[in-house]
Amino acid sequence: MRPLLxxxxxxxxxxxxxxxxxxxxxxxxxxxxxxxxxxxxxxYHPIPKxxxxxxxxxxxxxxxxxxxxxxxxxxxxxxxxxxxxxxxRPGARRILVQPWGQEDWSLACR
Numbered sequence: 528m529r530p531l532l533x534x535x536x537x538x539x540x541x542x543x544x545x546x547x548x549x550x551x552x553x554x555x556x557x558x559x560x561x562x563x564x565x566x567x568x569x570x571y572h573p574i575p576k577x578x579x580x581x582x583x584x585x586x587x588x589x590x591x592x593x594x595x596x597x598x599x600x601x602x603x604x605x606x607x608x609x610x611x612x613x614x615x616r617p618g619a620r621r622i623l624v625q626p627w628g629q630e631d632w633s634l635a636c637r
Contacts, residue, residue, distance in 0.1 A: 575605040576625040609634040
């Protein structure tokens with residue numbers, strides 16, 4: 528093999544290896560499930576318990592499971608689902624959210 532070609536191949540391999548190690552290592556600086564990091568799929572966050580209080584006073588339990596087809600760890604369902612449920616459920620008065628490891632809260636629907 529020619530010396531120039533072997534140096535180019537070695538350089539390419541060195542850059543490729545640096546990217547393969549550097550990008551995930553950079554992702555480790557972010558807490559939790561950082562995109563493109565080694566921890567992206569390594570942790571498990573349970574789906575929050577979300578109940579709907581209807582206008583008639585009845586409470587529908589665990590409605591989050593009706594809106595999630597495939598659960599993903601990097602999606603913050605406790606933040607995203609309650610406003611969506613208010614939009615698609617006209618009879619909803621209040622959304623009660625119990626996220627795992629955090630304080631319970633509620634969202635009043637308009």
